[in-house]
Amino acid sequence: MNIDLADVQALGIAISAFFITLMVAFLLVFAYRDKIARAMLYAIGSGSIWAWAAYLSYTASDLAIAREFRVVSMLGIVGITSFYANFGFQYLLEYRAAFKIEKAVRFALFAGAVCLAMLLISDLLGTRFVVGEFTASPRTVLAPLPGIFLPSLITYHFAAMVAMAYFLYRALRLAPVGKERRQVRVILFAATAALTLGMTRYASWYGYDVLPQLTILAAPLFIIAAFYAIKSYRMFDIPLATAQLLVFTLWGFTFFRMILSDTLADAWPDIFLFVTSIVIGIFLIRSMLRESKLQTEVQSLLIERTKTEFAMIAAHQLRTPTAGLRWLFESLAVDEKRTLNDEQKHLVSRGVETAQRLTKLINDFLQIVKTSGGSVEYSFESADIGDIVRRAIDSLEDSSSERHVRVDMSVQGDVPRVSVDKEKFSMAIENVIDNAIKYSEAGSQVHVRVSAERASVRIEVQDNGIGISNDEKARIFERFFRGDAARRKFTDGSGIGLFFVKSIVEAHQGSIDMTSPGMNKGTTVVISIPLLRPSTS
Amino acid sequence: MTDARKKVLVVEDDPLLTDLFAQKLTKDFNFLHAPTGEVALDQIKNEAPDLVLLDILLPGIDGFEVLKRIKADPATASTRVIILSNLGSPEDMQKGTQLGAEKFIVKVSLSLSEVHALVKAELGLTEAA
Numbered sequence: 001m002n003i004d005l006a007d008v009q010a011l012g013i014a015i016s017a018f019f020i021t022l023m024v025a026f027l028l029v030f031a032y033r034d035k036i037a038r039a040m041l042y043a044i045g046s047g048s049i050w051a052w053a054a055y056l057s058y059t060a061s062d063l064a065i066a067r068e069f070r071v072v073s074m075l076g077i078v079g080i081t082s083f084y085a086n087f088g089f090q091y092l093l094e095y096r097a098a099f100k101i102e103k104a105v106r107f108a109l110f111a112g113a114v115c116l117a118m119l120l121i122s123d124l125l126g127t128r129f130v131v132g133e134f135t136a137s138p139r140t141v142l143a144p145l146p147g148i149f150l151p152s153l154i155t156y157h158f159a160a161m162v163a164m165a166y167f168l169y170r171a172l173r174l175a176p177v178g179k180e181r182r183q184v185r186v187i188l189f190a191a192t193a194a195l196t197l198g199m200t201r202y203a204s205w206y207g208y209d210v211l212p213q214l215t216i217l218a219a220p221l222f223i224i225a226a227f228y229a230i231k232s233y234r235m236f237d238i239p240l241a242t243a244q245l246l247v248f249t250l251w252g253f254t255f256f257r258m259i260l261s262d263t264l265a266d267a268w269p270d271i272f273l274f275v276t277s278i279v280i281g282i283f284l285i286r287s288m289l290r291e292s293k294l295q296t297e298v299q300s301l302l303i304e305r306t307k308t309e310f311a312m313i314a315a316h317q318l319r320t321p322t323a324g325l326r327w328l329f330e331s332l333a334v335d336e337k338r339t340l341n342d343e344q345k346h347l348v349s350r351g352v353e354t355a356q357r358l359t360k361l362i363n364d365f366l367q368i369v370k371t372s373g374g375s376v377e378y379s380f381e382s383a384d385i386g387d388i389v390r391r392a393i394d395s396l397e398d399s400s401s402e403r404h405v406r407v408d409m410s411v412q413g414d415v416p417r418v419s420v421d422k423e424k425f426s427m428a429i430e431n432v433i434d435n436a437i438k439y440s441e442a443g444s445q446v447h448v449r450v451s452a453e454r455a456s457v458r459i460e461v462q463d464n465g466i467g468i469s470n471d472e473k474a475r476i477f478e479r480f481f482r483g484d485a486a487r488r489k490f491t492d493g494s495g496i497g498l499f500f501v502k503s504i505v506e507a508h509q510g511s512i513d514m515t516s517p518g519m520n521k522g523t524t525v526v527i528s529i530p531l532l533r534p535s536t537s
Numbered sequence: 538m539t540d541a542r543k544k545v546l547v548v549e550d551d552p553l554l555t556d557l558f559a560q561k562l563t564k565d566f567n568f569l570h571a572p573t574g575e576v577a578l579d580q581i582k583n584e585a586p587d588l589v590l591l592d593i594l595l596p597g598i599d600g601f602e603v604l605k606r607i608k609a610d611p612a613t614a615s616t617r618v619i620i621l622s623n624l625g626s627p628e629d630m631q632k633g634t635q636l637g638a639e640k641f642i643v644k645v646s647l648s649l650s651e652v653h654a655l656v657k658a659e660l661g662l663t664e665a666a
Contacts (some may be wrong), residue, residue, distance in 0.1 A: 317594070320554065320623055324551060330648045331560065359646075
């Protein structure tokens with residue numbers, strides 16, 4: 001083993017390169033499932049390119065080869081800065097949507113990175129746009145001569161760093177107080193410090209040696225920022241981490257044996273061992289990760305089931321006092337009618353209505369919990385959709401008369417029978433028609449059309465009521481969502497009707513769509529159900 | 538002519554519902570009450586009610602267990618039981634009828650007058666002239 005003082009700096013760069021590459025391997029096992037991990041992977045991957053190319057540039061004996069590796073390391077720097085800015089952007093998206101200007105900045109940085117990458121690739125092919133010649137060995141001079149576009153790269157580095165700091169700062173402001181906010185703060189400061197210190201290196205290109213020791217801090221800070229970002233995403237699982245430690249130790253051992261070999265011929269067995277240990281290590285980590293993921297999924301399912309059961313018990317418990325209230329008011333209304341004055345009768349009547357509304361809310365809540373927990377059972381049988389729709393309209397006769405809204409129905413052509421759960425599908429149709437009636441003006445009409453398409457039956461419910469805005473269309477089937485106009489027309493309403501309708505329609509392998517030309521221009525709901533399948537129960 | 542002396546045992550732990558049941562049913566029946574499953578089993582043995590209105594969610598043993606024990610004991614197996622509960626899943630209803638309940642009614646879906654009418658119908662009582 002031959003180590004002299006001149007090799008210490010090379011060793012330092014090699015160690016940085018090693019740790020950065022470890023993180024790349026670590027992130028590779030996670031990146032497929034997490035976009036933040038992917039964003040970090042690209043940044044750290046670029047860091048790995050920078051570090052290895054810098055090491056190879058530093059240790060190259062031929063100046064031309066040293067320059068080529070330096071060009072590659074500059075490509076790594078463009079990658080680090082642009083992908084770190086992207087990482088900051090993705091982190092911010094965890095808390096809120098991006099503003100247009102932020103998206104524009106991100107796009108501009110991406111475009112800038114592409115331009116710089118093209119200049120650097122051109123430099124690999126012989127030009128001197130960014131990276132000039134080495135005037136002496138990299139072990140004695142710190143940098144080659146600057147190309148005319150090096151200032152552009154430096155400006156880009158600065159702009160990307162500022163953008164990254166901005167995105168992470170905005171994320172910091174939005175992160176909940178506590179552990180999460182501390183983590184974002186560490187990443188912000190470490191990443192910004194690393195990229196700032198890295199910038200001081202450019203001074204050496206112009207003959208100024210600005211405290212080169214400071215730039216040595218850049219790599220560890222970069223590693224800290226990356227490590228903290230990875231850790232903060234709770235990617236550590238004890239058995240997995242233990243396996244990783246074992247694998248990383250093996251990698252470390254084979255890596256140092258490889259770089260400390262005297263000659264390339266001596267290094268070959270160690271290179272082989274290093275590569276083999278990486279491949280086997282990654283397979284081992286991935287299989288442990290799959291197991292860890294399975295355990296996490298099972299745990300999530302158990303938690304979901306517990307929540308569902310708890311919610312159902314809570315709802316059932318709420319039904320008891322609700323029944324009591326309802327019976328109390330009904331008793332007053334019926335049994336004590338003769339002793340109550342008009343005002344008292346009115347109050348009692350309001351009490352009955354409120355108790356009935358509370359009952360409906362609790363029943364609706366129970367339905368949500370059952371639907372969310374997947375515990376609604378369907379019993380399919382052959383049915384005539386026209387009949388179902390007709391009965392739904394009949395059941396809503398009181399409501400439509402009260403509101404002076406006329407509901408007409410037409411069946412176009414021969415409509416084949418379909419396989420439906422009659423009870424639940426009727427509920428869905430009633431809900432849609434009831435909405436159309438509720439949100440229509442007095443004197444208007446609701447049209448219900450049933451027709452057959454090639455492979456399905458279509459039910460269309462069209463009204464001339466309050467309509468929905470474009471923004472609301474995307475959310476109209478969400479649980480608890482109510483449009484502004486709907487809320488103004490009726491302050492009551494849980495916002496779960498359409499969620500149920502969609503759940504029921506989808507359980508029938510069907511589809512539902514709601515369109516509206518705009519506010520106060522009516523709405524059309526189209527439900528499509530595939531044609532008859534064998535009945536199942 | 539209605540028989541006011543028919544015994545109706547209400548197994549219910551909620552005080553408000555118990556009071557409301559008492560108010561409604563005392564006019565026409567001999568109203569008995571048990572707040573827990575254990576007390577209900579004693580009452581059934583001692584009083585031999587004509588009809589039991591049985592809640593499921595009770596302190597101690599639940600209504601299903603009470604029903605099982607009623608039907609398992611030859612002395613009480615013929616007691617008529619209507620489950621009156623706020624549990625309403627198909628599984629609960631099936632369980633109740635399989636254990637021998639005459640009917641499974643979800644409390645919150647009926648008014649008290651409807652419960653009263655149901656009891657009268659079960660006991661074969663006609664309306665008073």
